[in-house]
């Protein structure tokens with residue numbers, strides 16, 4: 313995993329943990345504070361409801377006489393609701409608690425969304441695709457595709473890895489900056505197609521047997537070693553390994569090296585494309 317992927321994964325995990333912590337804190341405060349519920353109930357009760365209908369009839373008009381001729385007492389008005397006075401401070405406290413909770417929930421939702429989105433973005437990289445390990449095929453098939461009958465080469469392009477697989481003379485590696493790096497296995501190395509100047513895709517030039525960038529003219533030989541132009545270093549390459557005869561390109565591990573002082577392949581070997 314590259315440094316940027318590790319950093320993004322770390323941010324996502326921190327965001328998720330923060331979200332869980334915020335919700336846990338809010339839940340504990342909610343549980344531990346009996347005052348909040350009490351105040352809410354009090355506030356609701358404090359609304360003074362007026363009776364829907366107040367009779368204007370007098371007691372005499374509504375007097376009812378039973379069979380024995382004895383006057384019955386008319387029903388009285390319904391009892392008035394109980395009014396509880398709240399102070400300004402109590403109402404203010406309730407509003408603050410509501411706003412605090414709303415802010416906490418909004419922030420937690422944002423962090424959760426950010427964390428889940430980050431994990432979704434990283435997931436394909438952790439399980440395959442560019443940014444992870446990619447199976448380029450068997451070493452023998454790759455070499456058959458690279459070496460041409462006339463002695464020239466054609467890079468084996470792995471689109472999913474954005475990589476040109478090219479030959480590398482391992483007998484010369486001790487004289488280069490690739491010595492000690494995991495970028496050469498079984499006479500092959502994997503070049504990232506991206507120009508190290510400003511990132512254009514660098515095409516292969518069959519006639520010159522090198523890579524020539526159309527954007528600003530940087531040129532590299534068949535091993536991706538710097539030849540000329542504004543590029544600051546050799547073409548970057550990925551860590552390689554061979555598993556059960558298959559070449560595995562780890563596109564999550566990029567290796568960069570300074571401009572080559574010792575070239576392992578002559579360049580140009582014919583007419584340049586640029």
Ligand code: FES
Pocket residue numbers: 507508509510511512525526527528529530541542543
């Ligand atoms: S991007 Fe390739 S030379 Fe500038």
